[in-house]
Amino acid sequence: MFIASREALQEYAAKIKGAAAAETKILVSMGTCGIAAGTTPVLEAIREEISARNLQNAIEVVEVGCMGLCHCEPTIAVIDTATGRQIIYGDVSAAQVPQILAAGTDSPAHGTRTVERSWYYPEFEAKPDTAIQAKIVLRNTGRINPERLDEYIGEDGYDALAKALTEMKPEDVIKEITAAGLRGRGGGGFPTGKKWQFAAAQKNDEKFMICNADEGDPGAFMDRAVLEGDPHAVLEAMAIGGYATGAHNGVIYIRAEYPLAVKRLGIAIEQAHEYGLLGKNLFGSGFDFDIEIKYGAGAFVCGEETALIHSIEGMRGEPTFKPPFPAVQGLWKKPTVVNNVETYANVGAIIRNGSDWFRAIGTQGSPGTKVFALAGKVSKVGLVEVPMGTTLRQIIFGLGDGIKDNKQFKAVQTGGPSGGCITTKNLDTPIDYDTLIALGSMMGSGGMIVMDEDDCMVNIARFFLEFTLDESCGKCTPCRVGNRRLYEMLNEICDGRGTMETLDKLKNLALTVKDTALCGLGQTSPNPILSTMANFPDEYLAHIKENRCPAGVCPNLIHYEINDKCVGCTLCARNCPVNCISGERKMKHVIDQDKCIKCGVCFQTCKFHAIEKK
Amino acid sequence: MSCTCDQMPGSDNLIEAYPEKRAELEAYIDSLPLGENPDRNRGFLIQSLHKAQSVFGYLPTCVQLFVADKLKLHLSEVYGVISFYSFFTETPVGRYKINVCTGTACFVKGANKIVDEFKRFLNIQEGETTPDGKFTLGILRCVGACSLAPVVMVNDRVYGNVTAKLVPEIINACAE
Numbered sequence: 001m002f003i004a005s006r007e008a009l010q011e012y013a014a015k016i017k018g019a020a021a022a023e024t025k026i027l028v029s030m031g032t033c034g035i036a037a038g039t040t041p042v043l044e045a046i047r048e049e050i051s052a053r054n055l056q057n058a059i060e061v062v063e064v065g066c067m068g069l070c071h072c073e074p075t076i077a078v079i080d081t082a083t084g085r086q087i088i089y090g091d092v093s094a095a096q097v098p099q100i101l102a103a104g105t106d107s108p109a110h111g112t113r114t115v116e117r118s119w120y121y122p123e124f125e126a127k128p129d130t131a132i133q134a135k136i137v138l139r140n141t142g143r144i145n146p147e148r149l150d151e152y153i154g155e156d157g158y159d160a161l162a163k164a165l166t167e168m169k170p171e172d173v174i175k176e177i178t179a180a181g182l183r184g185r186g187g188g189g190f191p192t193g194k195k196w197q198f199a200a201a202q203k204n205d206e207k208f209m210i211c212n213a214d215e216g217d218p219g220a221f222m223d224r225a226v227l228e229g230d231p232h233a234v235l236e237a238m239a240i241g242g243y244a245t246g247a248h249n250g251v252i253y254i255r256a257e258y259p260l261a262v263k264r265l266g267i268a269i270e271q272a273h274e275y276g277l278l279g280k281n282l283f284g285s286g287f288d289f290d291i292e293i294k295y296g297a298g299a300f301v302c303g304e305e306t307a308l309i310h311s312i313e314g315m316r317g318e319p320t321f322k323p324p325f326p327a328v329q330g331l332w333k334k335p336t337v338v339n340n341v342e343t344y345a346n347v348g349a350i351i352r353n354g355s356d357w358f359r360a361i362g363t364q365g366s367p368g369t370k371v372f373a374l375a376g377k378v379s380k381v382g383l384v385e386v387p388m389g390t391t392l393r394q395i396i397f398g399l400g401d402g403i404k405d406n407k408q409f410k411a412v413q414t415g416g417p418s419g420g421c422i423t424t425k426n427l428d429t430p431i432d433y434d435t436l437i438a439l440g441s442m443m444g445s446g447g448m449i450v451m452d453e454d455d456c457m458v459n460i461a462r463f464f465l466e467f468t469l470d471e472s473c474g475k476c477t478p479c480r481v482g483n484r485r486l487y488e489m490l491n492e493i494c495d496g497r498g499t500m501e502t503l504d505k506l507k508n509l510a511l512t513v514k515d516t517a518l519c520g521l522g523q524t525s526p527n528p529i530l531s532t533m534a535n536f537p538d539e540y541l542a543h544i545k546e547n548r549c550p551a552g553v554c555p556n557l558i559h560y561e562i563n564d565k566c567v568g569c570t571l572c573a574r575n576c577p578v579n580c581i582s583g584e585r586k587m588k589h590v591i592d593q594d595k596c597i598k599c600g601v602c603f604q605t606c607k608f609h610a611i612e613k614k
Numbered sequence: 615m616s617c618t619c620d621q622m623p624g625s626d627n628l629i630e631a632y633p634e635k636r637a638e639l640e641a642y643i644d645s646l647p648l649g650e651n652p653d654r655n656r657g658f659l660i661q662s663l664h665k666a667q668s669v670f671g672y673l674p675t676c677v678q679l680f681v682a683d684k685l686k687l688h689l690s691e692v693y694g695v696i697s698f699y700s701f702f703t704e705t706p707v708g709r710y711k712i713n714v715c716t717g718t719a720c721f722v723k724g725a726n727k728i729v730d731e732f733k734r735f736l737n738i739q740e741g742e743t744t745p746d747g748k749f750t751l752g753i754l755r756c757v758g759a760c761s762l763a764p765v766v767m768v769n770d771r772v773y774g775n776v777t778a779k780l781v782p783e784i785i786n787a788c789a790e
C-alpha cells in the first residue's frame with residue numbers, strides 16, 4: 001500500500017471502515033502490565049476456543065494496548081460490533097474463556113468480574129453522566145492493535161497530517177495549536193504553540209523535532225502506555241510539528257527499560273514508511289519527514305531536555321544552562337523542539353477537531369485532559385485520563401475506589417521526585433498546572449502515588465532524596481553536595497538522631513539548593529522535603545522530640561513485642577529471617593531485640609494479633 | 615590503535631576470545647549510517663554500546679576500545695559515557711539479572727523488604743553477583759508496571775505483586 005495523497009488516504013480509510021466486521025470483537029489488553037499479569041495464556045485460550053468452535057468468522061480478536069484497568073489485569077472487552085454493546089471483564093483466567101465467549105454481550109458470563117466503563121471519547125461520542133474520564137490522548141490506546149497501521153487509519157489516523165499538509169500553512173498549524181492552549185505534558189506546562197513558534201522563527205537549513213520518551217518519574221507510565229498502545233499518534237504529530245516548524249528530522253529518545261514500546265515504535269515507523277506516511281513528499285505536498293529512535297541508558301536526568309540532547313549526541317547526559325533554549329540551539333546546535341509523548345498525542349485531535357473543540361474540555365488556563373498513573377495504596381490502580389480541573393477526590397476515591405484495605409488516606413504525591421504531597425484538605429481542589437503549583441506541588445508527568453496511614457512522610461522525603469542523589473549528574477555543587485547533606489539530615493531524623501537544629505538546617509539548605517542548582521533536577525529536588533515539612537510538621541517533630549515514628553516505619557524508632565495473646569504456634573519463629581524468636585511449642589514466644597532486624601515478617605504472619613509494633 | 619587490554623589488569627580480552635561475537639558487533643556498527651562528520655558519528659555511540667553489551671554481556675576495556683576504534687573516538691570518551699549511564703556495566707553479570715524495582719510505587723508497596731530478602735537469600739549485596747556466576751542483584755527505578763508494585767524483573771521477565779515469600783520461588787524458577 002502506498003498513499004500518495006489525502007484523497008487516497010480518505011478512500012483507503014473509508015474502505016477499512018466499510019469492510020464487513022466480524023459479529024463480535026474481543027479486545028485483549030497486551031501492554032507490559034497486562035502481559036506481566038498473565039494476559040498471554042488468556043489470549044491463547046481465546047484463540048483455541050475460537051478454532052475449536054469454528055468461530056473464526058464470527059469473532060475477531062484484537063491485541064490492544066493498556067485499557068487503563070491495571071488493577072484487574074488480565075482484562076478483555078467483548079464487543080457486539082452491530083450494536084456497540086460491550087462487556088469488559090477483569091481478572092480473566094484462561095479457564096473462564098469458554099463461558100465468556102458463550103455469554104456474548106447480553107449479560108456477563110457467570111462467575112466473572114466485570115468492569116463499568118468510566119470513560120468516554122470526546123471525539124466521537126457525547127458525554128454520559130457517569131463518565132469521569134475523557135479519552136483524547138488515549139483514544140486509540142486499548143482499542144486498536146498498535147502493530148497494525150490499517151487500524152489506525154481506520155480511526156482517521158494520519159488525516160490530521162494530511163489536512164495540515166494540504167490545507168494549512170505552517171503558521172496556521174502553529175496558530176491552531178496556540179489557540180488550543182495546549183501545554184507541555186512533560187512537566188513544565190510550557191505552551192506548545194509558543195515553543196513551535198520559536199523554532200519556526202529560526203532561519204536554519206536543518207531543524208529537529210524530538211520526542212521525549214524518557215519517562216523518568218518512577219511511578220509514571222502514561223508515555224509507555226501511549227507508545228505501546230498508539231505509536232502512530234506520536235509519529236503523526238511529530239510530522240505535523242516538523243511541518244509547522246520547518247524540521248525534516250524527528251528523533252524519539254526512549255528509555256531502555258521499555259523494550260515493548262521500542263519494539264512497537266520500530267514496527268510503526270517501518271509501516272509508516274511502507275505506506276509513504278513518513279519519508280519523502282508526504283501526501284504529494286513536497287514535505288519530507290523522517291524519524292529515528294535513540295535509546296537512553298538509565299539516567300533520569302536525561303529526561304531534562306538539554307541533557308537529553310547531549311545524550312542523543314553520544315555524550316554524558318549532563319544538562320547545560322538555558323538560554324540558549326533548544327528551540328534556538330538544540331541538537332547538533334540546530335533549532336530543536338523537544339516535546340513529551342503525551343503532548344504529541346494531543347496534536348492530531350486538535351488539528352482534526354479544531355482549537356475550540358479542544359478548549360471546551362478542561363480549564364481556562366489548562367485546556368484538554370491529563371493522563372495520570374494512579375498507583376500506590378489506592379484500591380484500583382491504573383491509568384486514567386481526566387479533563388483538567390477534575391478533583392483529586394474524583395480521581396482517587398471515584399476512579400481509584402479509595403484506599404486499599406480500608407486504610408486511611410494520608411497524602412498523594414504528584415510530580416514525582418520534583419513534586420510534593422497533597423493532603424486531605426485539598427482533595428476537592430480542581431487540579432491543573434496552576435492550582436497544583438499553588439498547592440506546593442506540580443503536575444509533573446502525571447504520576448500519582450497514593451499514600452496511606454502506614455506511610456511515614458519523613459521516610460518518603462528521604463526516599464525521594466535518595467533517588468535524586470543517585471540520579472544527580474554531579475555537574476553543579478548545590479545538587480551534588482547539597483542533596484547529599486539533605487539526605488544525611490533526613491537519615492539523622494529517621495534514625496532518631498535529629499535535633500531541632502537539624503530541622504532548621506534542613507529547611508534552609510533545601511531552599512538554597514532550590515535557588516542555586518543548575519538544572520530542573522536540582523531546582524526541584526528539595527520539593528518533597530519542603531512539602532512534607534509544611535504538611536506534616538508534627539510527624540517531623542515526633543521523630544525528633546519523642547523518638548517516635550507515628551506511622552511505625554522507621555526501623556530505629558520501632559520495635560516488635562509479643563504479647564499474651566501468643567498461643568505458641570511457632571509460625572513467627574519459623575518465618576523470622578534471622579531466627580531471633582524463641583519459645584517452646586504452645587508457650588509464649590519472645591523476640592531477641594538485639595538480633596531483630598525489624599523486618600516485620602512476624603508481625604504480618606501472626607494470626608493471633610500477638611505481635612505488636614511499638 | 616590496537617587492543618591492549620590483555621595487558622590491563624582485571625579485564626579479559628573478549629574481543630579476541632570470541633571472534634563470532636566480535637564479528638556480530640562489527641557488522642552492527644558497520645551497518646550504521648556513519649558519515650563524514652566525526653561529531654555526528656558520536657551520536658551512534660550509545661546504541662553501539664547497547665549492542666556491545668547485549669553481545670558480550672558487559673563492557674570491559676577491550677570492548678570499549680573496539681567500539682572507540684570503530685567510531686573513531688577516544689577510549690576516554692567511551693569510558694566517560696559508560697561510567698555515566700547506569701545501564702552499562704564493566705563487570706560480568708550473572709546469567710540471571712534480578713532487578714528489584716525501587717521506583718516510588720514499588721517503594722511505598724515495600725520494595726525495600728524484597729531487596730533485603732533477595733540479599734539474604736542470595737547472600738550478596740546490591741550490584742554483586744553470586745560466586746557461581748548465576749545471579750546478579752540490582753535495583754532499578756520503575757519499569758512502568760507500577761500497577762503491579764512491587765515489581766521484580768528477571769532478565770526480561772516481569773514479576774508483579776511480589777512478596778518476600780515469593781522470593782525463593784522466583785529464584786527457583788530461574789534454576790529450571
Ligand SMILES: Cc1cc2nc3c(=O)[nH]c(=O)nc-3n(C[C@H](O)[C@H](O)[C@H](O)COP(=O)(O)O)c2cc1C
Binds near residue numbers: 184216217302305306
Ligand atoms: C530532571 C528532569 C527530568 C525530566 N524528565 C522528563 C521526562 O522524563 N519526560 C518528559 O517529557 N519531560 C521531562 N522533563 C521536562 C523536559 O525537560 C522538557 O521540558 C519536556 O520534555 C518538554 O516537553 P513538553 O513541553 O511537551 O512538556 C524533565 C525535566 C527535568 C528537569
Ligand code: SF4
Binds near residue numbers: 319
Ligand atoms: S542540578 Fe543536579 S542534575 Fe542538574 S546539572 Fe546540577 S548536578 Fe546535574
Ligand code: SF4
Binds near residue numbers: 565573589609611
Ligand atoms: S505467630 Fe503469633 S501466636 Fe504464633 S508463636 Fe508467634 S506470636 Fe505466638
Ligand code: SF4
Binds near residue numbers: 578579580597598
Ligand atoms: S521483625 Fe523480623 S527480625 Fe524481628 S523478630 Fe520479627 S521476623 Fe524476626
Ligand code: FES
Binds near residue numbers: 218220716718755757
Ligand atoms: S515504581 Fe516500580 S514499576 Fe513503577
